[in-house]
Amino acid sequence: MKRSLTALALIVAATAAGAYWYIDSKQPQRAGELSLSSLQAPVTVDYDERGVPHIQAQNEADLYRALGYVHAQDRLFQMEILRRLARGELAQVLGSTLVDTDRLFRTLGIREHADRYAAQMDMTTPASQALQAYLDGINQYQANHPAPIEFDVLGIDKCPFTAADTLSVAGYMAYSFAAAFRTEPVLTHIRDQLGADYLKAFDLDWHPQGVVGQNLAAGDWQDLNAIAELSHAALLNAGLPQFEGSNAWAVSGSRTASGKPLLAGDPHIRFAVPSVWYEANLSYPGFSLYGHHQALNPVASLGHNPAFAWSLTMLQNDDLDLIAEKTNPANANQVWYRGQWVELQSRVEQISVKNAAPVSLTIRRSPHGPLINGALGETAGSTPIAMWWAFLETENPLLDGFYQLNRAASLEQARAAVEHIEAPGLNIVWANASGDIGWWAAAKLPRRPAGVNPSFILDGASGEAEKDGYFPFSANPQEENPARGYILSANYQPVSPTGMAIPGYYNLADRGQRLDDRLSDNRVKWDLHNSQALQLDPGTDYPQRLLAPLAADLRSATAGAEEQALVEQLLSWDGQHSLDATAATLFNQLVYQLTFAAMADELGDAFFSNLLQTRVLDSALPRLAADADSPWWDKRGSDAVESRADTVKNAWQASLAHLRSTLGDDATQWTWGSAHTLTHSHPLGQRKPLDKLFNVGPFAAPGGHETPNNLSHRVGPAPWSVAYGPSTRRLIDLADASTALGINPVGQSGVLFDKHYQDQAERYMRGEYVPMHLDAKAIKANSRSQLLLLPSPN
Structure with missing residues (x-):
């Protein structure tokens, strides 16, 4: 017995020692000395x-080489999985299971x-050399x-990273x-399958003749919907960041306490670990x-810095058109283009599949x-x-554009840098210590034919899909x-100096109006x-804009004093989505139920989703709420003709039923914090039980x-998982940039078990800010370790 216990103890100790060695071998090295080939001089990293690295080099090439090294220490898997996606x-x-996602991105x-x-890049430019x-x-x-x-875990073989x-x-x-x-297939379906009266709620121009000159078959509609679903799933299920919106503002010195411009920014991106x-x-x-970098990108x-600062938001211009092509009945490999039949080009790629044969x-x-269509494989x-x-x-x-922006201290330099950013569309909000503030929409905006609405699928045979330059x-x-x-x-619709229309899928104006009011x-x-x-404001005026036309219908929908009290609480609510608010929970459930009751029957499950x-x-939704005569209110498949009041009553009752079954019968416990949570998901955390190990949250x-x-969160029934939000919150007063504040939603490191893997997550949820150390004195005072990178003796 004694020998057996001793042997077991030795096995346990050896296993623990092995696990410790294994985990420790994966951790970043943030102290001591390391050799790095091609360095021209030593580089210090405090x-x-x-866990933020403060890199001091003697020249530009050494700086970016060191940045690549320390970035890889903390984020190598993020780099790998992003390039593979x-x-x-x-x-x-x-x-x-990932063949469909690979097929989509290859097809794009x-x-x-x-x-x-990459093959055509001029590798002698400063930006290329930095890369x-x-x-x-x-x-x-x-x-x-x-x-x-x-x-x-995944059996990934190391492969060098390239410019491509x-x-x-x-x-x-x-x-x-x-x-x-996600948008054009469903809008085109509403226009062509439901008609003008249904399209009114979306405030889009109605063209009775249709932009798509040919009729789409039932199979084509299924294709378009399937592609929309695949596109959404590929982004949502990857556990990787995707851009959604953003806030940014710059205030001139005449409006600040310091007398110098102040810049604020919080780009809205899907949450992920890292x-x-x-x-x-x-x-x-x-x-x-002091920069914020994306994976595999050397420029911020x-x-x-002390001289200037910038942030960005999505422009949200429509820079992608879906175009229905007309095929030659005599030759399926030809389409009608500018008055003649033109051959389609094609190439064949092989998708390697783990433990299976390659897919052609x-x-x-x-x-x-x-x-x-190729994204759907043989079912197209x-x-x-x-x-x-x-x-x-x-x-x-x-x-090149962002490389220049990293060095742009004047209005002229910033403007010239932004002109190089052609796609995707971005708003660059910029300020400098000299007192200037500026904003430029960075995008190459195409000249579309007059009268063409790119919110719908376009007709490739008619010429309406052509672009006459930019x-x-x-x-x-x-x-x-x-x-x-x-x-x-x-992210609201911007105005051009020329007054021209800029088609796009813009966010509500409410958020911008609320910020502008203040x-x-x-x-x-x-x-x-x-x-x-202001950055942490959880309020919105949207609920009352949506609910006001429905007030009488909501009051009529109630059964008993308790429900009447809930309706009055909802109608008098100030829109504050604070953790203890119950009206926020009731409102967001009602939004979903109202949408479902009005639209799901006409669209079917897939298009509604x-x-x-x-x-x-x-x-x-606010336009629909204000239009009592909209055909959306009538439920298809029923003998009766339902009114807005009928549909609102149905949505109200369904909302209460769902919340009672999900959160309990006591409406005072329907707090926003209990129903609305954030979990930072890792790509491996998409699978149980790895979610318990790699994910961070819920909060x-x-x-x-x-x-x-x-x-x-996405519109849907309670409870709600936060999908995206401020990917950082930054505040820089250019009277003294060394006082700049920021926060990371999770942590600086993407290495599991590292102390910086999730050390900022709770502070972020509490709305806290931390210093972004900029000057030498602050760096020295707050340095926790120093790594010295030395030129390799070889």
Whole structure:
């Protein structure tokens, strides 16, 4: 017995020691000395209390090589999984269930475009040289250190990262902006299958003749809906960041307490582990920048230094068109284009599949762009649907644009840098310590034929899908030093200096109007403190705008004093989505039930599900509520003709029934914090029981859909999981940029068991901010360890 127990103890100890060694071998090294080949001089990396690296180099190439190395230490798996998603290579490590996702991204042409673009890049430009040094740093780390735990779990073989990988990830990020896939099929279906009266709620021009000249068959509609569903699922289920919206504003010195401009920004991105941004403070003689970097990108997408600062939001212009092609009856490989039959181009790619045979994919392309039917494999219908996408069709020197923006201290320099950013559409909000503030919509806006509404699927045979070049950058929405003393960007529809229309899938104006109301108050002098309160505002005026036309119907729908009290509470609610609010829970459940009762019967399950993922629904609901005569109120399949009052009553009763069954009979316990939660999901956390190990959360979440603190969920029944929100909150007063504040939603590191894996998650949920150390004195005072990178003796 004694010998057996001793043996067992030795086995347990050996197992524990082995596990400890294994986990420890995967952790980042943040202290001591390491050799790095191709360095010209030593580089010091001070890590602060949050694990943010402060890199001091003697030259630019060393700086970016060191950045690549330390970025890979913390985020190598994020880099790997993002490039695999973007390039359609997930099935190789995750198996046959990811073939559909790979097929979609191969069909989009991101991989092929990135490979072609990389082959043509001028590698002598400063931006390209920065990229090469950065990728070399990543590859040196990967080659000389144990692979991350996720590589071992999935059996991923190490493969060097290339410029084409960086460009592919940029394509994925741009694609995550594109709302057309989710929106155009359902809007075209409503127009062509339901008719003009149903389309009125969406406030879109009605063309009785239809933009699609040919009739789409039932199989084609199924294709379009399936592609929309696949597009949404590929983004939602990847456990990776995708861009959704954002707030940003700049206040001039005349409106601040310090007398210098103040910049605020919180880009709204899908939450994930690790979070999208990697913070790094970079410096070499003549250059200093505290930047927020995306995976595989050496230049910062957000940044600040003592001289200037900028943030970004989504422009949300429509830069992707779906186009129905007319096929030659005598030759299915030809489509009608500009007065003649034109041959389709095609290429064949092989999708490698883990533990299965490769899948062959034929990707076809018309003169308008890739045919997305191929994303459905052999089940594709009869009408080829092409995709015109500005990201694929413009020169788009994104890397050069942001490289220049990282160094742009004047209005002229910033404006010139932004002009290089052609797709995806972004709003760049910028300020400098000299007193200037500016905003430029960065996008190459296409000239579409007059009268064509790109909210619908276009007809490739009629010429209405053609583009007559692009508008000049001077026609893009923009402002510099406006007299009102502030600039605001919050994803609402912008105005061009020329007055031209800019088609897009814009967010509600409510969030921007709420922010504008507060920023326009000339009695307020803005500082870091009251700017925090504005970023953290959980309120919205949208509920009363939606509910006001329905007040009488809601009061009539109640049964008993308790329900009457709930209705009055809802109608008098101030829109604050605070954790203890019960009206917030009731309202958001009612929004879903009202949408379901009005629209699900006409659209069917699949199209209704896709509508819930669109921005056009947000703007349609108040118009629908105000129109008592809308045909949406009548329930299809019933003998009676239902009124708005009937449908509201049905939605009210269904809301109460669902909340009682989900949250209990006591309505005082229907608090927003109990029903609205945030869990940061890791790609491996999509599978149980790995979610318990890799995911972070859940946390009770304030804010809501289109509140300034935009912790937003998808429209649906309670409980709600927050899908996206502020990916960082940044505040920079350019009177003293060393006082800048920010926060990471989870942690700086993506390495499981690292102390910085989730060390900011609770502080983020509490609305706290932390210093972004900028100057040498602050870096030294807050350094927790120092890593010295030395030139390799070889």
